[in-house]
Amino acid sequence: MKNNHIFLPVDELPKHWYNILPDLPKPLPPYKEPEKGVSRVELMKKLFTKTSLELEFSKERWISIPDKVRELYIHIGRPRPLYRAKRLEEFLNTPARIxxxxxxxxxxxxxxxNSMIPQVYYAYKEGFKRVVAxxxxxxxGSAVAFAAAMFSLDCTIFWVRHACRMKRERASYTRMLNAKVIESPSETTKIGKKYLEENPEHPGSLGTAYAETFEVALNNDDTxxxxxxxxxHVIMHHTIIGLETKKQLEIIDKSxxxxxxxxxxxxNFPGLAYPFIKDYLDGKLGNIKFLVVQTSAAPTLIKGEYRYDFVEPSRTLPLMKMYTxxxxxxxxxxxxxxxxxxxSSPTLSLLRHEGIIDAIALDEKEALEAAKIFLQTExxxxxxxxxxxxxxxxxEALKAKRENKxxxxxxxxxxxxxxxxxxYREVLKDI
Ligand SMILES: Cc1ncc(COP(=O)(O)O)c(C=O)c1O
Known part of the structure; x- marks a missing residue:
């Protein structure tokens, strides 16, 4: 019987991550210090592990995956299968192969x-007692809590308040993994208190959660x-996804x-796409479309400007050139x-600016309706x-159908x- 699942044996698990920095069509604009204030590059050194920062600026194309990390990758089920969406194809009546x-x-x-495991591993190796994210x-949050549990480190998670309340089950699950989960903004940090003074009903944002995380990391030497x-360095870790996928497509002789x-x-997109973008830049892939799918609530790659900006409102990290x-x-x-x-991330922004990737933005309802079809078919x-x-x-599959390709x-x-x-319930209503 024909199997639509493409597995990769464990001994085919990649031994290296891919770093796109040396292959970018133009050098990545460097991280920049703002005109005023303390050196953000120095702050970065206090915030992150030494290993993460070395990788951040590494010019090596292939980065060896530590044995301990490969062991845990295997423990969590890597290599992961690639499925052919045969039932969805039949439902759409498309000649495309999905x-x-x-x-x-x-x-x-x-x-x-894929990235939380190595990052927490570096923290463990470098002697830290706690991770915060x-x-x-x-x-x-859940992935950091999982990795912290694997390496017996303490873990604090600042979780955007409105999202944390919407995801009660995930928050409890993360606490079960032994993490201290704190809704952000919170009373536990100076910056959190300031946000709450301004607005006691503050719904939180990634900005508030970053700011609280940074305050805790900067004020605690063991964290x-x-x-x-x-x-x-985060993107590099995720290239394990695309590297496996490339091998799986090779098995079935598809490009x-x-x-x-x-x-x-x-x-997420770079994790899958960068190994293929490498082949494209090397001239090994012809007419290929790389597509980032965004939400119309945050269409950075479509409506953003390509310029230097801060990453988060607390302005703790250096300025990065990106679509913002x-x-x-x-x-x-x-x-x-x-x-x-x-x-958006600096490397992805550069590739977008160079015309190598496309981007679209979708509304939530149409996306979640599609997820319903996927559930009912796949x-x-x-x-x-x-x-x-x-x-x-x-x-894309319907377009292929119209073009009969x-x-x-x-x-x-x-x-x-x-x-x-x-x-899902809030948007789809009828479930
Ligand atoms: C399930 C899932 N997919 C995709 C994303 C987007 O990832 P990225 O910010 O790396 O583009 C997230 C981010 O939290 C996510 O949780």
């Missing part, structure tokens, strides 16, 4: 583990911050025509909190964020939706 990578099968429910959708997205994934700040809607912009509240970011309940990728994959469409199911039902 493949999806199953990052939703991670124990904490999303791709975020901001989280919005909660996927970063280090863990970073959820955007930075080069992608479209590689797409949802994008918030921008580590403006760090102070108030973004509309949506359920897919993980896509709600005011700016049987997989995707995370709210991943629903956007599903919708884009369906649209057997296109190969590859996308990443970045997370599962078991803890996301409240968001």
């Amino acid at each position: 493949y999806y990578k199953r990052e939703d099968l991670a124990p904490t429910g999303s791709f975020k583990m 901001p989280t919005g959708a909660g996927q970063v 280090v911050a863990i970073w959820g997205s955007r930075m080069n 992608p025509d479209v590689v797409l994934s949802c994008g918030g700040t921008g580590s 809607l403006g760090v102070e912009t108030k973004l509309p509240l949506i359920r897919a909190e993980g896509l709600r970011s005011s700016s 049987g997989v309940l995707v995370a709210l964020e991943s629903a956007y990728a599903v919708k884009a994959a369906i649209d 057997e296109k190969v469409i590859v996308f990443n199911v970045s997370g599962n939706g078991f803890f996301d039902m409240e968001g």
Whole structure:
């Protein structure tokens, strides 16, 4: 019987991550100090592990994955299967072949583990006692808590308040992993108190959660911050997704025509796409479309400006050149909190600026309706964020049908939706 699932044996788990920095069509504009105030580059040294910062600026193309991290990757089920969406193809009656990578099968429910495990491992190796991280959708928070449990480190998570209340189950799950989960803004930090004085009903934002995380990391020598997205070292860790996918497509002798994934700040899409972008830049892939799927609530790569900006309102990190809607912009509240970011990662922004990647922005309702179709055909309940990728994959498959082309469409199911039902219910109403 024909199997639509493409597995990779454990001994095929990649031994290296891919770093796109040496292959970018132009050098990445350096992180910049603002005109006033303390050196942000020096602050970075106090916030993150030494290893993360070395990787952040590394010019090595291939970064060896530590044995301990590979061991844990295998423990959490890597290599992950690539599925062909045969039932969805039949439903759409399309000649396209749709493949999806199953990052939703991670124990904490999303791709975020790929970077949280190595980052917490570096913290453990460097002798820190505690890790602290901001989280919005909660996927970063759970993954950091999981990794901290694996290395017996203490863990504090500042969770955007409105998102934390919407995701009560995920918050409890994260506490069960032994993390201290604090709704942000909180009374536990000076900056949190300030936000609450200004607005006692403050719904929180990634900005408040970053600010509280930084305050705790800067004031405690035994504590280090863990970073959820955007930075080069985080993206590099996630390339394990695309490296595996490339091997899986090679097994079935297929080459992608479209590689797409949802994008918030921008580590999920790069995780899948950068290994393919390498091949494209090396001239090994011809006519291929790289597509980032954003929310219309935060269409940074479409409506943003490519310029230097701060990453978060507390302005603790250096200025980065990226597509930004403006760090102070108030973004509309949506359920897919993980896509709600005011700016995009520097490398992804550069690739967008060079015309190598496309971007679209979708409304939440159309994305979540697509997730319903995916559940009813493929049987997989995707995370709210991943629903956007599903919708884009369906649209690409329908386009292939109109053009009568057997296109190969590859996308990443970045997370599962078991803890996301409240968001689905609020939008879809009839479930
Ligand atoms: C399930 C899921 N998918 C995608 C994203 C977006 O990831 P990124 O910010 O790396 O683009 C997130 C972010 O939290 C997420 O939780």
